[in-house]
Amino acid sequence: MTRASAITLNALSLYAVALVLAAAFAAQLLLHELPCPLCLLQRLQFAVLAIGPILNVRFGPRPSHYALSLLAAAAGAAFSTRQVLLHIMPGDAGYGTALFGYHYYTWALIGFATAIVLLAAILLFDRQFEQDSAAGPPAPGAFATSAVWLVIALTALNVVSTLLECGFGACADNPVAYELLNR
Template structure:
């Protein structure tokens, strides 16, 4: 695999993570379901998962960049497994709406496991790490758009979390935006 192909795959990975974060926002704003603290942590870990591809696009593919994403994916799998286990008892309706029979945290677990497998697989292609090849400067418009989309979605998540939780701990089962409650 060439560096150019690796950067294209990293950009596609960023678009996939952006789709996950956009779906979470859709549930939050369209269905009026505020994310719980573990859901917020999973969103942060999806944003952290994007750091490796962003660095690969900017500086060229490096095993250390993929390793950072692998660590984020493992942490995300642990957090989402924790939430799945919280709602595993018979009769527990789970937190939030289900999509195709699974709740967001179950989809998050599937996504983090898929990321682990895909990241480990892409590390098998050594040619992308060839130092004799010229380093990409920007990765092209397709890759740059993916980077800026992720940066924008991450910023929106930060603002949304601040509005929901305020400057204190987030509610276990949030029902209002704390900062907006005090403004009204």
Template sequence: MYFQRYDLPVVLRYLNALGLLALEVVLVYAFYDQFYKHDLPCPLCLLQRVGFVACMIALLLNVSYGPKPWHYGLLLLSAVFGAAVALRQVSLHVIPGTPPYGEDVFGMHFYTWAFVSFVSIILLTSMLLLIPGQYMGSNGPGFIPYTLQPFWVKTVITIGLMIILTNAGSSLIECGFWVCDDNPERYKLLVPGR
């Protein structure tokens, strides 16, 4: 078997770190669209970001503590939540005469890409769950502190934590302590209501 030549828990930690990096790219692009193109995310968009952040947290747990069934369970539940929210938004905009929300990227809108991403996460996580022997025994250390992680993994973890905090701050500034606007045009905490 291919994995017998390598330390399976280490390989899986690195696969999870690569997944975390992929989600970081998705959210960094969302921030680019929000801050550079001034396209504020709608409430459903913010909920999709919550789904991505929850997926990131599950991947961070796998990177730090090694693969565990409950980490994968959290990842699957987060992806199902995100897919449901994204599908809800897709269904709102397929009605004839209903304009789409935001710009499209490579022919599809963000919420469609989000749905594709969440379904991909579900499929990839399901395939990871099929790898035999990843939970049996202790082939490697359980918890690996941040300081002992390889440099590239430390970088991915740091960026991931910064993105999670930036998402929380951005949502607070956009919505304040109130309900988010259906079609936001301003940051509620920065620009008072009219």
């Protein structure tokens, strides 16, 4: 795999993260389902997961960039596993609406596990890390640059909505209203 194709794959992964963040945000706004604290941690980990691909797009692929994403995916998998285990008892309806039979936190666990496998697989291609000493970092194209800004914008929107939901204190376990809007 060449550096250029690795950057394209990183841009595609950013679009995947943007899709996850947008879907969670859409469920919050359209279905009026406020995310719980564990849900917010999972969203945060998806945003942190995007740091590796953003660095790869900007500075070129490096194993350390992929390692940042691997750590974020592992933490996100731990958070989503915790939430799955909280709602695994028979008779527990789960938290929020199910999508295709699974709750969002179960989809998050699937997403984080998939990210771990894909990140490990992409690390197997050493050629992407070869760099021409005379050349600087690759110039990202419009496709990759748009992916970076889309993830940044969705992350910023999620931060604002979290601030509105939780205010400046701890988030409610089962939120029903935006704290800052109800004052």
